Each structure stands twice: as structure tokens, then as C-alpha cells.
Amino acid sequence: MLTACQERNSRVVVGLDPRWDQLPPSLQREPAPQAFERFCWGIIEAVRKVAVAVKPQSAFFERYGSAGVAAFERVCRVAREAGLIVIGDVKRGDIGSTAEAYAEGLLGAESPVDAITVNPYLGFDAVEPFIEVAARNGKGVFVLVRTSNPSARDVQDLESGGEPLYLHVGRLVREWGREYVGDRGYSHVGAVVGATYPEEAGRLRAELPGVPFLVPGYGAQGAGAADVAPAFDAEGLGAVVNSSRGIIFAYQQERYAARPGPADLVGAARAAAEDMRREIQAVLGA
Amino acid sequence: MLTACQERNSRVVVGLDPRWDQLPPSLQREPAPQAFERFCWGIIEAVRKVAVAVKPQSAFFERYGSAGVAAFERVCRVAREAGLIVIGDVKRGDIGSTAEAYAEGLLGAESPVDAITVNPYLGFDAVEPFIEVAARNGKGVFVLVRTSNPSARDVQDLESGGEPLYLHVGRLVREWGREYVGDRGYSHVGAVVGATYPEEAGRLRAELPGVPFLVPGYGAQGAGAADVAPAFDAEGLGAVVNSSRGIIFAYQQERYAARPGPADLVGAARAAAEDMRREIQAVLGA
Numbered sequence: 344m345l346t347a348c349q350e351r352n353s354r355v356v357v358g359l360d361p362r363w364d365q366l367p368p369s370l371q372r373e374p375a376p377q378a379f380e381r382f383c384w385g386i387i388e389a390v391r392k393v394a395v396a397v398k399p400q401s402a403f404f405e406r407y408g409s410a411g412v413a414a415f416e417r418v419c420r421v422a423r424e425a426g427l428i429v430i431g432d433v434k435r436g437d438i439g440s441t442a443e444a445y446a447e448g449l450l451g452a453e454s455p456v457d458a459i460t461v462n463p464y465l466g467f468d469a470v471e472p473f474i475e476v477a478a479r480n481g482k483g484v485f486v487l488v489r490t491s492n493p494s495a496r497d498v499q500d501l502e503s504g505g506e507p508l509y510l511h512v513g514r515l516v517r518e519w520g521r522e523y524v525g526d527r528g529y530s531h532v533g534a535v536v537g538a539t540y541p542e543e544a545g546r547l548r549a550e551l552p553g554v555p556f557l558v559p560g561y562g563a564q565g566a567g568a569a570d571v572a573p574a575f576d577a578e579g580l581g582a583v584v585n586s587s588r589g590i591i592f593a594y595q596q597e598r599y600a601a602r603p604g605p606a607d608l609v610g611a612a613r614a615a616a617e618d619m620r621r622e623i624q625a626v627l628g629a
Numbered sequence: 630m631l632t633a634c635q636e637r638n639s640r641v642v643v644g645l646d647p648r649w650d651q652l653p654p655s656l657q658r659e660p661a662p663q664a665f666e667r668f669c670w671g672i673i674e675a676v677r678k679v680a681v682a683v684k685p686q687s688a689f690f691e692r693y694g695s696a697g698v699a700a701f702e703r704v705c706r707v708a709r710e711a712g713l714i715v716i717g718d719v720k721r722g723d724i725g726s727t728a729e730a731y732a733e734g735l736l737g738a739e740s741p742v743d744a745i746t747v748n749p750y751l752g753f754d755a756v757e758p759f760i761e762v763a764a765r766n767g768k769g770v771f772v773l774v775r776t777s778n779p780s781a782r783d784v785q786d787l788e789s790g791g792e793p794l795y796l797h798v799g800r801l802v803r804e805w806g807r808e809y810v811g812d813r814g815y816s817h818v819g820a821v822v823g824a825t826y827p828e829e830a831g832r833l834r835a836e837l838p839g840v841p842f843l844v845p846g847y848g849a850q851g852a853g854a855a856d857v858a859p860a861f862d863a864e865g866l867g868a869v870v871n872s873s874r875g876i877i878f879a880y881q882q883e884r885y886a887a888r889p890g891p892a893d894l895v896g897a898a899r900a901a902a903e904d905m906r907r908e909i910q911a912v913l914g915a
Contacts, residue, residue: 360727402727406734409699416694436748437720438778441646441688448692462722464750465776466783490751492724497752501797503787508794511787 344483344555345527345580347395347428352629353620354575356430356557357390357612358587359383359399359418365592367608376407376414382608383418386591387425389612393620396428396457398557398585419455429457430557434487436462436469446476450484458483460535460557463512467519474519474532483531483555488513488547491537491560509543510550517551524553529581533557536574538566538584545573548581556582561619562589568622579627590615630769630841631813631866633681633714638915639906640861642716642843643676643898644873645669645685645704651878653894662693662700668894669704672877673711675898679906682714682743684843684871705741715743716843720773722748722755732762736770744769746821746843749798753805760805760818769817769841774799774833777823777846795829796836803837810839815867819843822860824852824870831859834867842868847905848875854908865913876901 348354361379363371370378387397399422404415419429435445449459450473461473463486473484489499489509499509513534520532530553536544538560548556558574560566561584574582593599593615594608634640647665649657656664673683685708690701705715721731735745736759747759749772759770775785775795785795799820806818816839822830824846834842844860846852847870860868879885879901880894 362726362730400723400727400730402721402723402730402734405698406730408702408734409695411734412691412698413695432723434723434748435688435720437686437688437718438776440648441686444648444686444688444692448688448694448697462720462748462750464748464773464784465778466780466785468778468780469776487750490724490755492751492754494752494754497801498750498794498798499752501787501789501794503789503794508784508787508789512784515783 344395344428344583345529348580348583351392351395352624353393353395354583354623354627355390355394355616355620356396356398356583356585357386357394357590357616358432358559358585359386359397360587360591361403365595367594374410376404376410379404379411380414380417384421385609386612387422387427389609390590390616391425391427393613393616394427395583396430397422398430398432398587400587401431401433416455423455423457429455430485431456431459434460434462436465438465439468439472442469443472443476446472450476450480450482452480456482458485458533460485460487462487463515467515470519477531478523483533485533485535485557486512486516488516488534489536489540489543491539491564495537510547513547513551513554517554520554529553529555535559538571538574539564541566541570541573544571548574548576557585558582559585562586568626571623572626575627579629584623586619590619630681630714630869631815634866634869637678637681638910639679639681640869640909640913641676641680641902641906642682642684642869642871643672643680643876643902644718644845644871645672645683646873646877647689651881653880660696662690662696665690665697666700666703670707671895672898673708673713675895676876676902677711677713679899679902680713681869682716683708684716684718684873686873687717687719702741709741709743715741716771717742717745720746720748722751724751725754725758728755729758729762732758736762736766736768738766742768744771744819746771746773748773749801753801756805763817764809769819771819771821771843772798772802774802774820775822775826775829777825777850781823796833799833799837799840803840806840815839815841821845824857824860825850827852827856827859830857834860834862843871844868845871848872854912857909858912861913865915870909872905876905
């Protein structure tokens, strides 16, 4: 991930969140799973040189049962063949042997997914199998620490020993990855840290050296480049930033539809991703 | 659920956790998804009159990608046709519109699943869509409160305001379900409360009237009938108890293989479920 960020001069992750009612009418002639596949192919083509990774959201595919899951698998393969890192946004978490089954399915050698998101509520034995299977296959894990939604505070901000819960969880994540920290200072055990809480992100960055961050919430959820800056280390590394709707549905925004060139899905997504890449690189001075 | 518990004089939920290496060799001649389906049909047939519900564990099916998910869907349909309540153990949880997609897929009118397990780490806006979609379709939700695994304590026992986190989460769950409490005193918003922590279960039962409990950890995880008793209300209702390995792989236990009658998978599972039913009913004085 570090290498991809430097080579492409980009920290951009594009969230693949296909929603039926926001698809172009031309794609709505097919059943949802096939339409989602075509839609995602277009987005992948649009952003393959600008982004470092895509983050397909499993929920939107699972919505359509096993046919949706088959489409998810194919989208992941296509993204990987296009040279993108694939972060499966699945937010799984379960006890020991069950987590192992999830881990083998999602992060096994055969799986087209490079990293996934994981929920820490069940503690270490629910996360360890993901960490181990990922390590074995050169893949990664991002543990939810501070999510980007408004009611994240319901549980994550509960105070314990004078500090919010998410900070305790963040420190656990650091511990869980410590033995895997590589030459470049980071492990494959990352944290999800929402862009919508920049102060918390800065504190977490300071407290969790060695933990790569996946930062959702850019764009449609309200965060801009200045908000995500605190998530990066002094070299402008250690984090990647996700935008979903702001890029994949850019074709619906006047700003991108009105640009010179084809005001289509692919062109608009590419322009939006390019803008996001430039804005973040500028703030990082990179 | 209450009605089923009374009519069948049972509080038994059978966890459908098919594991390839524990299947009878006769089933291992087929690919895993098909073998799992056959295996689960046998278990469903065995326990349909003894249990109130089955709890298929999605991870073991997802392990095999979309083909596994298709098998999961068929197993749920078969269980439902056999008159069992189907609790999909999926432990999902994600922000607003994403949770909605999961909820529509799993708890929609077309889905063969009657209830699912949900993770509370992201707070109310990640649980609300499940509660609403379930309410609309006469289905249910069980929110993880105190899980049965050893490292549940990593996060769930962190102390906040002099009380463990899981108690705060339990109270949130009660709040979230309050407006849905029905004539019989319970809502469709339940809690997962591990049988392996009987003291905690008793405290939660006292603090959370109106919240139905799903109690995992019986049998192979070490809890017995006396351990689950505190999870029930004064009338011996308000909870159902899950056992997975202890029933579905009973055919590997000397105790059941040696019984008179066919020492096969179906017979052993039925005998084990019947024993569990009787042990719990005895402790409840029911």
C-alpha cells in the first residue's frame, strides 16, 4: 500500500457502493447484480490510474443474495486485474473458528480481496484469525476504531479511565499488529478512522505509530482535504482516504457534468477522483 | 418466538455450523456447499420437533463464496418450511444506508431469514435500519451485548462510569426496542448474552426487561443448564439457548453413538437436542 501510494502519488480509495436508484437509466435495463458489475467496471476503468485502491461495499451486493455476492467477487477480480488494491468493506467479526472461516473465505490465497474491514467488539480472538490469515497471504486488515457516522459516539465515545473507548480499541489494534511492523514502519493491521472527526484522527495518529489508517467520510459525508491531513504521518504516508458517492455518482453533479469532455459516468468519476487526489496531495505538500 | 417456546415446551436453538473436516465421510464426496446443504437438511429433520429455531452461521457458508451463500439461502428455506424459526448468525453492522442494504437483503419480506445478529459498535444509526426493516416484516434482531468468547472482555468489559461497557450497550438495546414492546412484554429487539458468563446474564436479565435474549455457548463452549437459567424471566421465558457442535456433531460423541437405535447423524442430533431441551426445561421447572 505504501509503495502504491508513493508510485501513484495518490492516497485515494474509491468506494464502490452501487445503489440501484442512482444508476444511469441505461444500466437499469439489467437485473441489479449485472447492472452493478457493469457500473463498477466503468468506475474501475475511470480511476485505475488515479486511485491506489477500491473499496467495494459488500452490503450493496449482498442485498441481492448469492447472485449479488457472485457479482461482488467478479468486481473484485476485475479491480485487481486493473492494478488496484481491493479493500473488501465487509466489517466482519465473530468468535475464533467462525472468524477463521470468514478469514479463509475473504483473505485466503484464492480470494481476489487484498484487505478487509473488521469489527473489534468481540475482542482479540475475533480479530486474530483475520490478522493471521492476512499475514500468511500478504494481505491486510483494517479494524474499526472511530467510524465516520454520527452515532459512532453512542459506543465509541463512552469514557473509560478518562479516555474514550475508541482510544482503548486503537491501542489494542496497535498491540495486535506490533509484531508485524515491517521495514517501512507499518504493520498490515490497520484502523478505520473517520475523516469526519479530524481531532480524534490526529490524536489517534500520534498514539498509534505503525498502524495504517483507512479514512472514510471524504466528500459526500462532509470531510475535505484539511480534515484528513491529521491522519497522515510526517512524511504524508500511513493513511489512505476513501470517497464513495462523491466519485462514483459524480456524473450527477453539475460540477462534473458541465466539464469539457464526455459528461458521462466514466469521465465524471475520473475527474472527481483526480480532483480528490490533487486536493489531498496539496494539503500533504506532496 | 414466545409462542413457539411455549407450544413446543422448548428453548432450544440449534446452531448450523457445518465444518468440512467434521462432516461424515459419506458427505465429503460432494463439493462443500452441496455437502453442507445435505448435512443441514439432516440436522433440520432431526430437530424440527425439538427445537424452536435454527441458527445457521453465515461464515461457514461464505467461506465458499457465492456458491456457499446460495447453499445458505436454501438451508434457511428448508428450515423455515420445516416449521423452525431461522436466526441468521451474520453479525452485520454498518452505517445508515449500508445497514439498510444489509437489512433489506437479510430481513426483507422475500428473505427466508426471521431474525439476525447485529453488531452495536457503530451505534444506533447502524442498528436502526435493521430494527425498522424487521418491524415492518414481523422479524427480529439480536444485538451483540455480551458474547460467549474468552476475549469478549477486551472491549465489552472496559469500565465506564463504574460499569462495564456491555451493560451500557445492553441499556441502549433496551431503549432501541422500547417502543416495540408487545402485549406479552417483549420487543423484537433482542440481545446476545453468552451462557459462559451466568452472573452477567443474571444482571442483564434484571436490567433489561422486555429484551429477548439469544444465549450462545451451551454445550461445547462449556455452559450447562444451570448456567443459562439466569437469562430467563420468572416465567421461564424471555430467552432461547443455542448449542451448535454439541448437537450437530453429536454423532461423534460416544454418548450418542452408543445409544440404542441408529447411531447416525440424524438420530444422534435428535437425541442430543432432546437431552438439551429436557435439561433446560427441568432447570426452569417448566
